[in-house]
Amino acid sequence: MKFYYSDRQNLHAPATFLLRGKPAPSPEGPVRAEILLAEMAQLGITLSEPDGLTSTENEARLRERLARIHTPRYLNFLETIHARWREMPGASEVVAPNVHPCAGGRQYPDHPIGQAGWHLHDMACPIGPDSFAGILASAATAEAAALSVVQGEASAYALCRPPGHHAGPEQIGGFCYLNNSALAATVLREKYDRVAIVDVDLHHGNGTQDIFYRRSDVWTGSLHADTREFYPFFWGQDNETGEGEGKGFNVNIPLPLGSDGAVFCQALEQLLERLDQFRPQAVVVALGLDAHKDDPLAGLMLETSDFQRIGERLAKLQLPTVLVQEGGYPTEALGNNLAAFLNGFRGT
């Protein structure tokens, strides 16, 4: 199994986010990568550096792929907003809009506050001076892992942070800016006609759903805590099945808050039965580890051993697979949960 990560990802290091209306330390920081890296070293899986940012040519290739899943104005916003924000007299250190087009805006504004309000779904996603470089490096990690699978590796793990599955065509949300899982699927589509994304994160992968909602070439499925009572709140129900060409190619299975591993694994079975009808040729696993019972975002009650079962089940698909790190926040169990998943997946 190939394994990709770049230290440049740490350039994005948000200090705080807004929790129940109050600033709190962000759980999505470089310490997550440290924990997961230590676990990978323990497992003896060799680290490779992604090459997406090592030359102008490679970076152009990465940006061209990102432009297939995000809008040009959104990519431009991500890259330029911090500098434009700081030019405003008395502006905060990080981008923090105070106005949003809740009822759906009719025009895309020119002003940095208006643009930030347009693109930011929530207040969990501060943008600092070096954030874009770190966010782009995380995308390059997903790209490299997917390229290795296209070139013949059976599977690869991308240690992406910041994560990506809440990022839509032009929406930031839930610690996510560029959709790394969607990017990995985009790379796989260069070789395979039918690609699936299976999202096992605690949260609904609303960004991924949005990106592929009208497409039948990338199937998307998500298991998550019921969004009637849980983030991201406005998407994630089972009647969201896709539109137009994409009708029937999006599957959501919301689970009651506090569900355990038995309920989760049964729902995974249902999800994979639906996936089977799609006859996928390659798969991206949006690998969130935050469904664990000790995770600070507490919504489901999985044990570490459940991640092993999930890994075993996904390995049975016997498909070329890119594992893209999504959520999973610092606890004693975080590293063990990754190891359990990978042991199950690799059959060790």
Ligand SMILES: [Zn+2]
């Ligand atoms: Zn999550």
